[in-house]
Amino acid sequence: MYHEIDTIVFDLGGVLIDWNPTYLYDKIFSDKKEMDYFLSEVCTMDWNEQQDGGRSWAEATNLLIKDYPQYTNEIKAYYERWEEMLGGPISPTVDLLEKLYHEKKYPLYALTNWSAETFPIAQRRYQFLNYFKGILVSGQVKLKKPDPKIYQMLRTRFGVNPFKTLFIDDNVRNIEAARAVGFHTIHFVGSEELEEAFMDLELLDFAG
16 A cells, blocks of 8 residues: 555656757757658657667667668757757656655655666756666666566665555556556656645645
8 A cells, every 4th residue: 555655766757857859859940840750750759769778879860860861960969969858857846856855754766768878968957866866777777668677677776665665657658567566656647746646645744
């Protein structure tokens, strides 16, 4: 049951950090239809997720340029100007994280699908990442959610007990995979809903 929780694990992108390729490509494409085509057919989310799984950006870029030479500069920009895809922290969720950190009732960890080559940019940019006792980055270990092996790695690397751990993620697939191996879960749909869930579960003292 939720009252047994002694550890909390956060996803990062979409929960604590706003990331969206359109923040960059709105600057590059003057034609929105062409931008939509590029992001849905060329630099797709499936292609990007391979870097989350450990593929290098050099290999990923070269593969696409061979198939879409007319978009050479736009493809290169995906990595070279990757930081421009960051929209900033999702402040209301970061506020909740800070409350958890300062109350120090629960060890905090993060489990994120993120390229090993771009994650250092986020580490330099977002000081709140220091609140976590440990962060498991998919690109560094060459495993990504929802592979059950990465949840097992989270368990063994940080010594968390899934049956006493709450996992928060905005992706339903990742939530289902975590739940299947014993984690308590909250599907993140917004900061307000997460705060309500924390209040219902009495995970934070919101007095004052």
